[in-house]
Structure formats: structure tokens, C-alpha cells
Amino acid sequence: MLSLFVYLGILLALPIVFVGYRKIEFALRVSRSKSYGDCTVQKPILIGVLQRWVKKQPLDVSFYHQLFLRHGRTFTTHPFMKPLVMTAHPENVKTILATKHGQFDIGHIREDLGQVYMRKGIFTTQASDWHSSRAFVRPAFNKMNYMGLEYLERHFQRLLQNIPADGLAFDLQPLLFAYTLNTISEMLFGVCVEDLGYDDADMQKFHEAEKCMRVKGLRAVHLSTLSNTAARLYRSSELIKSAKVFHQFVADMVSKSVERYQFLEKGARYSLLHDSMERTGDVQRARDEATNLLFAGRDTGAVLMSNVFFTLSRRPDLWTKLRAEVSQLNGNLPSYEDLKNMRYLNNIIKEANRLFPVVPFNYREALVDTTIPMGGGPNGTTPLFVAKGTYVMYCTYAMHRDTSVYGANALDFNPDRWDDPQLRPGWAYVPFNGGPRTCIGQNMAQTEMSYTIVRMLQNFDGIRSEDSAPFKPSTNFVMANVNGAKMSLYRKKLEL
Numbered sequence: 421m422l423s424l425f426v427y428l429g430i431l432l433a434l435p436i437v438f439v440g441y442r443k444i445e446f447a448l449r450v451s452r453s454k455s456y457g458d459c460t461v462q463k464p465i466l467i468g469v470l471q472r473w474v475k476k477q478p479l480d481v482s483f484y485h486q487l488f489l490r491h492g493r494t495f496t497t498h499p500f501m502k503p504l505v506m507t508a509h510p511e512n513v514k515t516i517l518a519t520k521h522g523q524f525d526i527g528h529i530r531e532d533l534g535q536v537y538m539r540k541g542i543f544t545t546q547a548s549d550w551h552s553s554r555a556f557v558r559p560a561f562n563k564m565n566y567m568g569l570e571y572l573e574r575h576f577q578r579l580l581q582n583i584p585a586d587g588l589a590f591d592l593q594p595l596l597f598a599y600t601l602n603t604i605s606e607m608l609f610g611v612c613v614e615d616l617g618y619d620d621a622d623m624q625k626f627h628e629a630e631k632c633m634r635v636k637g638l639r640a641v642h643l644s645t646l647s648n649t650a651a652r653l654y655r656s657s658e659l660i661k662s663a664k665v666f667h668q669f670v671a672d673m674v675s676k677s678v679e680r681y682q683f684l685e686k687g688a689r690y691s692l693l694h695d696s697m698e699r700t701g702d703v704q705r706a707r708d709e710a711t712n713l714l715f716a717g718r719d720t721g722a723v724l725m726s727n728v729f730f731t732l733s734r735r736p737d738l739w740t741k742l743r744a745e746v747s748q749l750n751g752n753l754p755s756y757e758d759l760k761n762m763r764y765l766n767n768i769i770k771e772a773n774r775l776f777p778v779v780p781f782n783y784r785e786a787l788v789d790t791t792i793p794m795g796g797g798p799n800g801t802t803p804l805f806v807a808k809g810t811y812v813m814y815c816t817y818a819m820h821r822d823t824s825v826y827g828a829n830a831l832d833f834n835p836d837r838w839d840d841p842q843l844r845p846g847w848a849y850v851p852f853n854g855g856p857r858t859c860i861g862q863n864m865a866q867t868e869m870s871y872t873i874v875r876m877l878q879n880f881d882g883i884r885s886e887d888s889a890p891f892k893p894s895t896n897f898v899m900a901n902v903n904g905a906k907m908s909l910y911r912k913k914l915e916l
């Protein structure tokens with residue numbers, strides 16, 4: 421009986437201790453912020469979150485966009501009594517990613533949990549560990565950018581075989597996921613997944629594991645902005661199981677790749693793993709970095725291409741104009757030079773990266789007491805104090821739809837806007853991030869996307885959408901359309 425009272429007492433005391441702790445933390449923060457901007461103006465977001473929850477609407481990025489429209493480009497919110505700075509202001513983004521890069525980084529939770537689920541590497545480290553990772557993979561990337569286009573064509577031919585007959589409805593999105601898994605596994609390990617003899621059940625297991633890591637991993641990162649302790653306690657058994665499947669898969673690819681390496685002539689075929697092994701002899705490290713790269717680079721390109729084709733299938737005007745540009749190649753395979761010079765194609769990719777940024781929002785944690793240039797004071801126009809340990813969420817999706825940068829038609833998909841010399845978005849356009857942690861795979865992704873889009877247009881005369889639903893962003897690390905990219909395609913008629 422007595423112990424029941426003790427338990428009840430502890431249960432009642434815990435919230436009081438928590439609130440007291442947060443109040444003291446808040447008072448200390450305010451006293452430290454005196455010489456800087458105001459950090460006490462709070463905008464409530466929990467009500468909006470609850471409303472969405474009650475209405476069974478997803479808490480996707482469109483919700484954050486609405487918050488910026490209501491509260492301005494930078495505001496502080498206070499869910500669970502811990503401040504969270506939310507910004508869609510280019511000056512702030514420039515500050516946290518570049519000017520004050522040493523004062524903001526990915527955060528301790530992404531570092532800790534990321535290493536549990538994804539191992540230690542470029543995507544899950546900060547400070548000196550991150551410098552070392554970036555230096556470790558950089559030379560391999562420089563070489564990979566010039567590994568030629570032949571491997572892309574091989575994988576593209578496989579993709580083509582999986583596209584059904586003319587006029588039959590299908591979803592291009594999963595085919596693109598399979599395609600980019602093949603291309604990236606070949607780049608990283610020198611062997612592509614499709615050649616390793618996994619059956620459909622194995623592949624299904626891998627895809628599910630990866631999806632779970634993305635969805636639940638994002639939940640852990642969300643939680644960390646509210647409470648580091650809650651995020652650390654968030655150890656979903658499903659997440660741990662999924663990470664195990666993912667690592668087993670990578671370990672298997674690595675061992676097959678290492679086996680192959682012994683029989684390869686020096687410089688015969690390129691892969692990041694072989695290159696790093698040759699340079700450093702450290703297979704373990706190369707495996708861990710490759711795991712990070714597989715996670716960072718696999719879905720991103722597939723999602724962007726899927727969003728491009730989702731749009732093309734609904735916009736015959738874009739399809740026709742792009743076909744006219746592609747037809748100038750006279751059916752020849754595109755070279756690097758051709759891809760670089762195709763202005764309309766590049767505008768389409770830029771516009772897709774703007775309206776459907778693959779990474780629609782992100783976080784950085786303040787590593788010291790510091791400030792960002794905008795968001796303080798009653799009007800949000802003076803520097804804002806950001807206490808050590810506070811997360812700043814920056815929303816690329818909202819920035820890319822800002823009418824003050826992109827004009828009144830900011831929500832329209834209009835590739836021609838990129839021909840306007842007046843349009844100079846600077847830090848209001850950051851699909852690949854910016855500053856020292858900018859996407860290291862940008863060039864590679866650009867080549868793969870442009871090559872694949874050109875080859876699709878060289879092979880198909882017509883495209884039709886088979887889905888009338890609007891774009892619905894997924895709540896995942898990457899922003900795919902929840903309903904995929906359902907369409908039918910019509911093959912090029914052979915000229916007799």
C-alpha cells in the first residue's frame with residue numbers, strides 16, 4: 421500500500437519537477453538574451469497540430485508552410501516548454517549553414533541516433549569527425565563525377581524493360597526507386613543490387629526496412645527538437661529491427677564487392693568502396709561511409725525524377741517543349757556536354773527542385789549561445805537570440821514558395837522563370853543546402869537525373885496522367901508524392 425503512495429507521489433511530482441526545470445531554464449535563457457533580440461515572443465503551434473490530428477490530416481510540410489504564412493518568416497514556438505525557432509528567411513538560413521557554420525550543426529541527437537541506425541559517417545557526424553568523413557569520401561566523389569555515362573545507359577535499359585506496354589497505367593515511382601538503387605549500389609560497391617541475386621522477398625524486406633528508418637528516424641529527429649531525453653528514449657523495436665536488415669544488406673554487398681575486388685584489374689572499374697580501400701586500406705570505414713551515402717543518395721534522385729514525371733504527365737505544354745529540345749540530339753545518346761547545354765531540361769529540373777524540394781525542411785542545433793540576423797524584436801526584424809541547445813528548423817519548401825522572391829505566380833510550375841535575369845534567389849533557393857555541408861552528390865545527381873529524363877523522352881512519344889489527385893507530400897525525410905507517379909506512356913513510333 422505504502423509503495424503505491426510512493427509511486428503515485430513520484431508520478432505527480434514528475435510533471436511539477438519538469439515544469440519547474442523548464443521555467444528555470446527559460447528564465448536563464450531570457451537573462452542571457454538581454455543584450456540580443458527578443459526570444460520571449462512565442463507563437464503557439466500545438467493547437468494547429470492537435471487540430472490536424474483530430475481531423476486525421478497528416479502533419480506534412482504544407483502545415484509548416486501555413487504556419488509561416490500566419491506567423492511570418494521567422495518565429496519561435498514553445499511546444500513542451502522548449503523553444504524551437506522556425507525560419508523561412510534566407511538570411512537566417514545563410515547564417516546557420518554558412519556564416520556561422522561552426523556555431524550550428526546537425527545536432528547531437530541526429531549524431532547519436534544516426535550512428536546507431538546508420539553507423540558513423542558523413543551524414544551522422546559533426547565537428548572534427550564530420551571533417552574527417554568529408555575528406556575521406558571527397559576524392560572518391562571527384563572521380564565518380566567522371567565515371568562516364570555508360571553505366572547509366574545499362575541501368576536505363578533495365579528500367580525500360582519494366583515499363584508496361586503502351587497505354588497501360590502504371591506507377592513510375594517504384595521503378596525509379598529500383599533504378600536509383602541499382603545505379604548507386606554500382607557507384608558505391610561496384611556491384612548493382614539487381615545482379616546480386618536477391619529475390620523479390622529479400623528486396624521487399626530491404627525496401628520496408630529502409631522506409632521504416634526514414635519515417636521513424638524522422639520522428640526521432642522531430643522529438644529531439646522538443647526534448648533530447650524523449651528522443652533518446654525513442655527506441656522503437658521496429659526501427660532497430662529495420663536498421664539490422666539494412667546493415668545486413670549492406671554487409672552482404674560489401675563482402676561481395678570485396679570478393680570481386682581481388683579479381684579486378686587495377687583501375688578496371690570504379691567504385692567508392694574499391695577506391696577508399698585502395699587509398700586507406702580501411703574496409704570497415706569504407707563500409708560505414710558507403711552506408712551513409714546509400715541512405716543519403718539513394719531515394720533523393722528517384723523522388724525528384726518521379727516528381728518531374730508526375731508534372732510532365734499533367735502538362736502537355738512542358739512535354740512538347742522538352743521533346744523539341746531533346747529531338748535536337750537526333751536520337752543520339754546525350755554526352756555530358758549535351759546535358760549541360762540543354763537549357764529547358766535544366767530549367768525543368770530547377771523548377772522541380774524549387775516546388776518539390778526533396779528535403780523540404782531540416783534542422784540545425786545551436787552549439788553555443790548565438791544569434792541569427794532576423795526574427796527578434798516585436799516585428800521580427802532584429803537579430804534573434806538562439807540559446808545553446810536550441811533547434812532551428814528551416815523550411816526550404818516555404819522559402820521556395822515565397823511570393824516576395826518568386827513573384828505572385830510562385831505556386832505555378834513555370835520552368836521559364838529561370839530565364840528571367842531578374843530572378844536571383846540566392847539563399848532563398850537551397851534544394852541541395854549550402855555552405856560547407858552542402859550536398860556532396862549534387863553533380864552526380866544532376867547528371868543522373870538529366871540523362872534519365874532525356875532518355876525517357878527519346879523513347880516515348882506521349883505521356884498521360886492516370887491519377888487526378890493533387891500532389892500530396894509524404895511525411896518522410898524526403899518529399900515524395902504519397903500517390904506515386906501514375907501514368908501511361910506511348911512508345912516512339914518507328915520510322916519506316
Ligand code: HEM
Pocket residue numbers: 526542543554604712713716717718720721724778779782850851852853856857858859860861862864865
Ligand atoms: C536530387 C537529388 C539530391 C538532393 C535534392 C539532395 C539534397 C541534399 C540536401 C538538402 C542535403 C543536406 C542534408 C543535411 O545537411 O541535413 C544533402 C546532403 C548530402 N547529400 Fe544529397 N541530395 C541529392 C542527391 C544525392 C546523391 C546522389 C548523393 C550521393 C550519392 C548525395 C549525398 C549526400 C551526402 C553525403 C550529404 C551529406 C553531406 C554532408 O553533411 O557533408 N545526395 N543532400
